[in-house]
């Protein structure tokens with residue numbers, strides 16, 4: 001089953017648009033992990049198992065593992081999700097992009113080494129840099145469009161001449177390109193931050209039913225109601241609303257799994273009240 005179909009099944013079966021972000025920061029782990037040499041894997045596994053019933057997907061962020069030399073933990077974590085929670089897609093957040101010959105290896109990294117169902121990709125180098133990801137029709141390609149960070153507009157809002165001769169902000173041009181030209185296999189999605197509700201609405205108008213990965217609720221302060229009302233599709237889905245720190249570190253005490261589960265459940269319920 002391809003990524004987009006698996007995601008749709010999961011939206012329906014879990015009645016959830018919540019994506020649980022996996023951004024390990026050992027300094028924020030509960031005390032019980034202090035002497036555990038496999039703490040990164042063990043903590044993330046516990047969070048996965050506690051939150052899976054409320055999750056439409058998981059999103060490990062690769063830098064959080066690589067900076068710790070924990071790539072092996074990341075590979076085992078993805079394998080754990082596939083084995084214990086089949087049908088819950090894993091989106092590897094690596095934001096890769098390079099010339100085609102190197103991008104080929106980035107696609108191998110995400111889909112073969114880590115067995116991710118989808119990957120985030122940076123479109124800045126152009127279509128050929130994303131092509132190795134696009135070619136994997138069974139996997140998803142989640143292209144950066146209007147990111148959640150404060151400086152997103154520095155470049156993404158610059159006006160560029162689109163193919164139809166009209167000047168548009170770069171993020172709208174990216175949305176148009178991906179929806180009209182790059183999505184031949186129907187395996188694309190876009191990243192648009194929860195911190196930008198007006199832009200979410202504009203992107204939704206451009207891309208139709210294409211899934212949007214929306215980070216920025218929780219720790220970054222994005223408004224859930226504004227996200228859902230501006231960017232859901234006509235059937236009340238279309239969104240992968242990602243939250244990492246607010247779920248992972250809901251408690252650093254002995255109740256960390258219950259607190260994470262509660263945080264994921266309450267985000268799911270809040271989203272569902274508005275869709």
Ligand SMILES: O=c1ccn([C@@H]2O[C@H](COP(=O)(O)O)[C@@H](O)[C@H]2O)c(=O)[nH]1
Nearest residue numbers: 061147148193215218219220243244245
């Ligand atoms: O525009 C973007 C793209 C990716 N991210 C990533 O999402 C999570 C957000 O973490 P929170 O703790 O929920 O703030 C993190 O891994 C980012 O690298 C993003 O925030 N914005």
